[in-house]
Amino acid sequence: MTIRNFLVTGLLAGLFAGVLTFAVANVFGEPSIDTAIGIEEAGSAAEAPAADDGHSHEDGEEAGHSHGDEGTEVSRGTQKTWGLATAFLIVGPALGGLVGIASAFAMGRLRRLTPPQSTALIALLGFVAVALVPFAKYPATPPAVGDGDTIGQRTGYYFAFLVVSVLAMVGAVLLGRMLLASLRTTEAVAVAAAAYLLVVVVVGHLMPTVNELGDFPADTLWYFRRASLVTLATLWALIGIIMTALVARQHEKATLAHAKREMAASL
């Protein structure tokens, strides 16, 4: 198995995962986005009945959402279908390819894990580091939540924490690998996991909290966040499952070919 195999496998897995996750996001995610946009439009209509031709980002209240601003406007129908599909068809292969490359690094380097096992582990750790932990600190917000003036700051916090989480995970895996030389596997894994958690909990505690909810209804917020988490989990789980299955097949083939060569050589 070459690095090229891994990248192509990851891209394929990501593509399939993206298509399926689009369906999940459309079914589970869109209702709460629609509700949130309804709340937002009701809010901005009540606040500024005079300025109905495009609220600006500068007024910094319920505004900050771009629907209705001057510029390109994409209809809700398109956003829910083609727009949503585009997002997942880009993010799926991008994440899948990255998981593929990380799995290529991991193959044969994580003690006795077979290639499909190390690939599955990479996808799981990727979900935790890239999706789950950043979500815990800076959870997804529906439309109508968030001040347009702080988008730069919030984006900065989010990606800074994402980078910390990913680096901490890479560090934890390397630490665990080093400890395997002197500790049992379970001990090494436990220490590495604790080190990762320590870093993200301390950094997460020190980083500023974002709370711009105002009086946004709690039920819609929860439905949206639950749908967002389900979407992220689906995407990563599918990447992991498809990728692991494909790697397992390739590894089997390679092992068989290897065994055949050995047989032929020994005759």
Next chain:
Amino acid sequence: MSQAIPAPASPEIAVPTIPLGQIAPWALFFGLLAVIALFFVSADQGAISIPAGNAVHEWVHDGRHLLGFPCH
């Protein structure tokens, strides 16, 4: 028969590794590509705009929200 019987296809064969030198250029090139692709879905025309406007933001709007990125 002095010769050892060849072992049947066993899973005990050491798992091969791919040399880091072979992975590095792929990782760099694809990593860059992936970051650019993710940027357009996750952050473009929110905090930073390339190009100006809000067409990209509007198009991937719902995906950006559901994937947990700060949207606006």
